[in-house]
Amino acid sequence: MQSFGDYVRACRERLREEDPRFSVRQVAHRIGVEPSYLSKVERGEVAPPSETTIGKLADELGEDADVLLALAGKVSSDLQEVIRKRPELFAALIRELKRMPDKAVVQLVREVRDGNW
Amino acid sequence: MQSFGDYVRACRERLREEDPRFSVRQVAHRIGVEPSYLSKVERGEVAPPSETTIGKLADELGEDADVLLALAGKVSSDLQEVIRKRPELFAALIRELKRMPDKAVVQLVREVRDGNW
DNA sequence: GCTTTTGTGTACTAGTTAGTACATAATACA
DNA sequence: TGTATTATGTACTAACTAGTACACAAAAGC
Numbered sequence: 001m002q003s004f005g006d007y008v009r010a011c012r013e014r015l016r017e018e019d020p021r022f023s024v025r026q027v028a029h030r031i032g033v034e035p036s037y038l039s040k041v042e043r044g045e046v047a048p049p050s051e052t053t054i055g056k057l058a059d060e061l062g063e064d065a066d067v068l069l070a071l072a073g074k075v076s077s078d079l080q081e082v083i084r085k086r087p088e089l090f091a092a093l094i095r096e097l098k099r100m101p102d103k104a105v106v107q108l109v110r111e112v113r114d115g116n117w
Numbered sequence: 118m119q120s121f122g123d124y125v126r127a128c129r130e131r132l133r134e135e136d137p138r139f140s141v142r143q144v145a146h147r148i149g150v151e152p153s154y155l156s157k158v159e160r161g162e163v164a165p166p167s168e169t170t171i172g173k174l175a176d177e178l179g180e181d182a183d184v185l186l187a188l189a190g191k192v193s194s195d196l197q198e199v200i201r202k203r204p205e206l207f208a209a210l211i212r213e214l215k216r217m218p219d220k221a222v223v224q225l226v227r228e229v230r231d232g233n234w
Numbered sequence: 235g236c237t238t239t240t241g242t243g244t245a246c247t248a249g250t251t252a253g254t255a256c257a258t259a260a261t262a263c264a
Numbered sequence: 265t266g267t268a269t270t271a272t273g274t275a276c277t278a279a280c281t282a283g284t285a286c287a288c289a290a291a292a293g294c
Binding site for chain 4: 033034036037046047049050053
Binding site: 164170 | 250251252253254255256
């Protein structure tokens with residue numbers, strides 16, 4: 001599967017085709033990190049950044065922060081908070097979701113979103 | 118809400134009423150940590166242990182590891198893996214779940230478990 | 235052609251995590 | 265009553281996280 005770094009680099013390069021302000025250096029400067037660090041992150045030389053930095057990066061690139069966080073193997077603290085509030089319930093939900101086939105999860109999400117479950 | 122430490126201590130003390138082998142010392146020894154460390158964990162003097170140690174503790178106390186992990190403010194790497202595989206879908210599901218009232222979540226979990234959604 | 239901007243290599247680090255090691259005082263038990 | 269076991273206080277730490285700081289060679293732009 002696509003790594004965090006590859007995904008970020010692809011997004012940034014795509015934006016750069018229309019706007020030269022999306023260089024490693026300038027994006028790094030806008031999100032508040034060193035250019036060499038962002039370069040290493042994009043090439044997967046170091047682990048993905050902190051949740052805070054991923055948030056700024058998502059914002060800057062116009063991407064969904066939850067998607068970037070997931071690619072980084074993290075779960076947003078928002079979600080962690082939701083889970084932490086009802087441990088047993090989520091333990092049950094998680095166990096079911098782990099067993100469910102892909103198609104079932106897709107359908108579940110859709111139905112929850114549409115409110116017809 | 119009940120903290121991780123309080124919960125663990127309550128579980129352990131309950132077991133201890135019927136079996137003196139559930140002292141801080143002996144439990145600590147069986148899960149492979151120092152007694153002083155487990156003591157501090159139970160009293161909330163230090164942050165909850167690593168996922169690995171929480172797993173052993175759950176096992177030892179006959180508790181659900183996902184519940185203990187949730188109380189520790191963590192999400193199991195199992196769940197993280199599930200989420201990482203379908204980032205956008207889970208982003209959507211999470212956003213809905215954040216808005217749902219308690220009763221709705223309870224019902225959703227039950228219906229998912231029973232397979233009638 | 236030269237100045238500016240670029241991406242990346244190398245070297246370093248403050249703060250955090252997840253504990254250990256040992257001492258000591260209270261408690262249980264035989 | 266003495267010995268064993270207990271919980272906890274104090275002091276320390278290896279490894280990891282999430283970066284910084286700066287130098288340098290290549291490429292772009294005017």
